[in-house]
Amino acid sequence: MTTAQAQRIAAKHHPRRIALFGGSFDPIHSGHLAVARAADRRFNFDEIHFVPASRPPHKLKQHLAPFPHRFAMVALALTEHPHFVPSVAEAGEDFSGAQLHYSVDTVRYFRHAYHGHGDRIYFIVGADAFLDIPMWKEYEALLGLCDFIVANRPGIRAEALRLVIPPELMGRDGKRKDSEAVHESSVVAHLYRTSVYLLENVASEVSATDIRRRAHRGQSIHGLVTSRVEEYILKQGLYR
Secondary structure, three states: OOOOHHHHHHHHHHEEEEEEEEOOOOOOOOOHHHHHHHHHHHHHEEEEEEEOOOOOOHHHHOOOOOHHHHHHHHHHHHHOOOOOOOOOOOOOOOOOOOOOOOOHHHHHHHHOOOOOOEEEEEEEEHHHHHHHHHHHOOOOHHHHHOOOEEEEOOOHHHHHHHHHHHHHHHHHOOOOHHHHHHHHHEEEEEEEEOEEEEEEEOOOOOOOHHHHHHHHOOOOEEEEOOHHHHHHHHHHHHOO
């Protein structure tokens, strides 16, 4: 048996932790990266897939930079993070990102790709977005497809997040017996097959809206985005 074959066999038996971090990323900024790094430190992911949204259903009226630009900025921002992966899951066949994608379909796409024994999919989302999850397509099914990691912000309590989860979806009492038990202190809720975790102390003052506004005015965005993303925005004349 070659070393490569042995590694492939070992990989097949290694349960993978895969995180999905979706967003408009218009543009991706330091706040997004801070959340991803904090989640990675807590859960030790094998991969975090940053998924630029095609046409976010809740932002259909908002003008977004073209998908290829938003994907390019994500790819540039992740170059120094080996297991942070820019994803084309919502790019569409023509890479235009013009088709409507829903989170539940994107999670199913990743569950199909990562279906080994013990593999777990985690969905990283902000607290404000999680509070709106009852508005999402097939949200009850979505809550059962993957674990959620909710990046909290000041003023939002775990109880408020728990209230948007239908009581009938609540599952196990008591503590997880598997490797997730180490994260019990951050559990918002245990569902039948999944859990919702709270990620504290990652609030950021950086906003994509502010960055776009500053770029439009010709003001500096240095430090709000990575240097490569800053250079890309300037060279492409985005948001001007």
